[in-house]
Amino acid sequence: MLDYYRATGNVEYLERRVAALRAQFPVSPSENWAHESFGMGRGRVSIFHWGSGNGMAGIEFDDEYLGDAVVDVAASRGVGVNGLNITECTVRDGRINVTFSIPFTRPRQPVIVFHRAEPTRRYQFSINGTAMGQWSGADLEKGVWRNK
Numbered sequence: 001m002l003d004y005y006r007a008t009g010n011v012e013y014l015e016r017r018v019a020a021l022r023a024q025f026p027v028s029p030s031e032n033w034a035h036e037s038f039g040m041g042r043g044r045v046s047i048f049h050w051g052s053g054n055g056m057a058g059i060e061f062d063d064e065y066l067g068d069a070v071v072d073v074a075a076s077r078g079v080g081v082n083g084l085n086i087t088e089c090t091v092r093d094g095r096i097n098v099t100f101s102i103p104f105t106r107p108r109q110p111v112i113v114f115h116r117a118e119p120t121r122r123y124q125f126s127i128n129g130t131a132m133g134q135w136s137g138a139d140l141e142k143g144v145w146r147n148k
Helices: 002-008 011-030 049-066 137-142
Strands: 069-072 077-080 085-092 095-101 111-115 122-127 130-136
Touching: 002 011, 002 049, 011 049, 011 069, 011 077, 069 085, 069 095, 077 095, 111 137, 122 137, 130 137
Parallel strands: 069 111, 095 122
Antiparallel strands: 069 077, 077 085, 085 095, 122 130
16 A cells, blocks of 8 residues: 555555554454354464564554654645544645644654655644744655654
């Protein structure tokens, strides 16, 4: 899915990839349900790579490209990836505004990466109403740390 997003710029492929990554964690405790005999109840975790291990590996493979959230500048859409829930994303006249929530305490500041920005254009960027400064499209592609 991520390769299709990169090739086409269709944000639906990005959203579907992120949804697939996020979906692995709620279901992984139940993935071994039938690994015991009939009527024996819930099975045990038989191997790490099945379920949660695959989910964690998928996140690691895509981490540099996805960060903790992605903003597709050309489409004016944001997608929360690693525990961020983007509730609003607007791109207008060189201004990018992102509103998100974090449902838990994080050990580090989240990184938001941007794709399909004009590399030489300057953008003003704000998170949850706080101005983060002015950035070139090329710098946005590298990711922006949220400062408290």
